Amino acid sequence: MSGETMGQEAAAVASLGITASATGNASRAEETAGEAVAGGIAVERLAAWFGRNRILADINLNMPPRSITAIIGPSGCGKSTFIRCLNRLHELVPGARVEGRVWLNGAEIYGPRVDPVQVRRRVGMVFQKPNPFPTMSIFDNVVAGMRFGSRRLSRQETRDVVERSLRQAALWDEVKDRLRAPATSLSGGQQQRLCIARALAVEPEVLLLDEPASALDPLSTLKIEELLAQIKMSYAIVIVTHNMQQAARVSEQTAFFLNGELVEQGPTQELFTRPRDRRTEDYITGRFG
Amino acid sequence: MISLDRLARRRVWNTVAMAGAGLCAAVALVSLLAVLVWLGGKGIPALDLAFFTELPKPVGEPGGGMANAIAGTLIVLGIACAIAVPVGMGAGVYLAEYGRNRLGGVVRFTCDVLTGVPSIAVGIYVYILMVLTSKQFSALAGGVSLAVIMLPIVTRSTEEMLRLVPVSLREAGLALGAPHWRVVTGVVLHTARGGLITGGLVALARVAGETAPLLFTAFNNRYWSASLDQPIATLPVQIFTYAIAPFDDWHRQAWAGALVLVGMVLIISIIARLIGRQAGTGAWR
Numbered sequence: 126m127s128g129e130t131m132g133q134e135a136a137a138v139a140s141l142g143i144t145a146s147a148t149g150n151a152s153r154a155e156e157t158a159g160e161a162v163a164g165g166i167a168v169e170r171l172a173a174w175f176g177r178n179r180i181l182a183d184i185n186l187n188m189p190p191r192s193i194t195a196i197i198g199p200s201g202c203g204k205s206t207f208i209r210c211l212n213r214l215h216e217l218v219p220g221a222r223v224e225g226r227v228w229l230n231g232a233e234i235y236g237p238r239v240d241p242v243q244v245r246r247r248v249g250m251v252f253q254k255p256n257p258f259p260t261m262s263i264f265d266n267v268v269a270g271m272r273f274g275s276r277r278l279s280r281q282e283t284r285d286v287v288e289r290s291l292r293q294a295a296l297w298d299e300v301k302d303r304l305r306a307p308a309t310s311l312s313g314g315q316q317q318r319l320c321i322a323r324a325l326a327v328e329p330e331v332l333l334l335d336e337p338a339s340a341l342d343p344l345s346t347l348k349i350e351e352l353l354a355q356i357k358m359s360y361a362i363v364i365v366t367h368n369m370q371q372a373a374r375v376s377e378q379t380a381f382f383l384n385g386e387l388v389e390q391g392p393t394q395e396l397f398t399r400p401r402d403r404r405t406e407d408y409i410t411g412r413f414g
Numbered sequence: 415m416i417s418l419d420r421l422a423r424r425r426v427w428n429t430v431a432m433a434g435a436g437l438c439a440a441v442a443l444v445s446l447l448a449v450l451v452w453l454g455g456k457g458i459p460a461l462d463l464a465f466f467t468e469l470p471k472p473v474g475e476p477g478g479g480m481a482n483a484i485a486g487t488l489i490v491l492g493i494a495c496a497i498a499v500p501v502g503m504g505a506g507v508y509l510a511e512y513g514r515n516r517l518g519g520v521v522r523f524t525c526d527v528l529t530g531v532p533s534i535a536v537g538i539y540v541y542i543l544m545v546l547t548s549k550q551f552s553a554l555a556g557g558v559s560l561a562v563i564m565l566p567i568v569t570r571s572t573e574e575m576l577r578l579v580p581v582s583l584r585e586a587g588l589a590l591g592a593p594h595w596r597v598v599t600g601v602v603l604h605t606a607r608g609g610l611i612t613g614g615l616v617a618l619a620r621v622a623g624e625t626a627p628l629l630f631t632a633f634n635n636r637y638w639s640a641s642l643d644q645p646i647a648t649l650p651v652q653i654f655t656y657a658i659a660p661f662d663d664w665h666r667q668a669w670a671g672a673l674v675l676v677g678m679v680l681i682i683s684i685i686a687r688l689i690g691r692q693a694g695t696g697a698w699r
């Protein structure tokens with residue numbers, strides 16, 4: 126690993142230490158961090174359908190903890206469908222179906238007695254379009270996940286969670302004086318960071334991001350990338366992106382999808398400099414897609 | 415190429431069509447205004463404090479008011495809302511969230527049929543069901559009959575409003591690990607609340623002036639009554655009774671009653687509009 130990455134990791138550890146003491150709940154933060162790094166998500170022979178159309182076929186991919194996996198590929202190749210299989214959101218579309226296996230921290234999430242709701246608590250997701258709850262304040266948006274999960278927290282704990290999550294999402298300084306304002310009063314980029322804070326507040330093990338920066342200006346994009354570098358020590362992160370520079374900047378591992386197939390996967394550096402497959406090379410050099 | 419002649423003809427037609435549509439709009443507006451003005455002209459002179467505070471006087475005695483009928487209308491409408499709003503909302507939630515099956519289709523169709531049933535038929539139905547069995551006209555029976563009319567309206571408007579909530583918000587809730595029912599109560603209903611209130615108020619305004627079903631159920635009462643198992647006076651029935659009586663003084667009071675009733679419906683409608691407009695801007699930004 127490059128010296129730069131090491132530096133980022135050190136920064137991430139430092140920031141974790143700071144937040145832990147800021148919440149006054151260091152032991153719990155460490156505990157959760159310890160739990161989270163053990164996680165990771167892997168798929169085996171994954172296939173997905175919309176009605177009779179097979180969208181994904183025979184995907185095998187390991188997305189380890191403490192690292193960022195980038196999913197790239199042309200529009201319509203099934204990237205969103207893929208990550209929606211990882212938190213069991215795909216099956217909610219009428220007629221949609223999933224086959225194959227997905228392992229979360231060693232346990233199968235499509236097993237017969239698994240509750241999808243429990244899976245989604247452990248696998249957070251940020252959508253392509255910012256979707257804060259429009260009738261709720263900034264504060265209530267961040268704690269929505271905990272309220273839905275009927276986790277009982279004291280007022281002070283709740284406030285701590287809000288501050289920690291908003292700081293992690295690099296939004297705290299911009300909103301700390303108006304936490305009670307409606308979430309819709311934020312700009313698009315701020316709303317997206319709010320959605321990230323909302324996902325982080327429930328302390329998932331895996332974080333899925335579907336083109337989180339596609340609607341954002343370069344500065345907001347940069348903030349989100351910095352944020353990912355900071356938090357990746359505690360999560361397995363999967364990010365879908367159309368922006369290949371972004372994939373190269375933030376990820377350790379990249380997977381290239383084409384027409385529902387996983388064409389190539391590997392360490393990001395290698396995939397971008399020495400692609401093994403012609404189609405990967407064509408795509409990353411911009412010959413199609 | 416279009417010849418000048420055809421262009422001119424088009425212009426003429428355009429003007430004629432626009433004038434025609436404008437005329438129709440004007441006729442609708444003018445007739446509505448005429449009703450209101452006429453009602454005001456006849457009703458306002460008959461309105462006084464006694465109308466709002468006193469009971470009806472016996473035949474031949476001048477004065478008196480409709481205080482008991484105003485209170486009775488509020489009570490009966492309250493009963494109707496207390497029944498139709500929770501049941502209708504529940505049914506609407508069922509249709510919107512779980513109703514993609516045969517049963518949902520049946521419920522939806524039933525609602526649409528029920529919306530078209532004449533209110534007098536509803537009155538007779540509740541009469542047979544409640545009044546004949548208990549041998550007693552009652553405020554409760556009146557409320558139930560109005561609730562039956564409100565129910566399909568509330569149900570379908572609830573379903574429509576919930577369907578307007580974007581899928582992306584539901585998915586946001588689900589992705590946070592919320593169970594489906596929690597997403598419905600915490601996100602969907604919350605986001606649609608303005609529309610839900612509007613739907614309830616529209617249904618309320620629709621039944622506030624119903625007379626026929628109340629004749630069979632709540633009947634009438636010359637005195638104060640707050641007990642649900644007794645006949646109760648209501649504005650529409652009182653107006654009806656007074657309007658068909660051969661006394662000038664009663665006719666005057668009927669006008670005043672009609673004015674008050676229209677005023678109530680107008681207020682309900684205006685509140686519904688205001689809330690609906692707020693919801694329209696709030697939820698979609």
Ligand SMILES: Nc1ncnc2c1ncn2[C@@H]1O[C@H](COP(=O)(O)OP(=O)(O)OP(=O)(O)O)[C@@H](O)[C@H]1O
Pocket residue numbers: 175180198199200201202203204205206207218
């Ligand atoms: N709700 C749906 N019903 C049926 N087909 C769908 C549905 N959503 C997506 N598809 C199809 O599935 C395929 C994969 O879609 P998906 O959204 O996963 O693509 P994507 O790689 O995320 O594209 P993009 O980069 O444009 O977001 C597409 O061909 C699309 O037409």
Ligand SMILES: [Mg+2]
Pocket residue numbers: 204205206253335
């Ligand atoms: Mg997509």
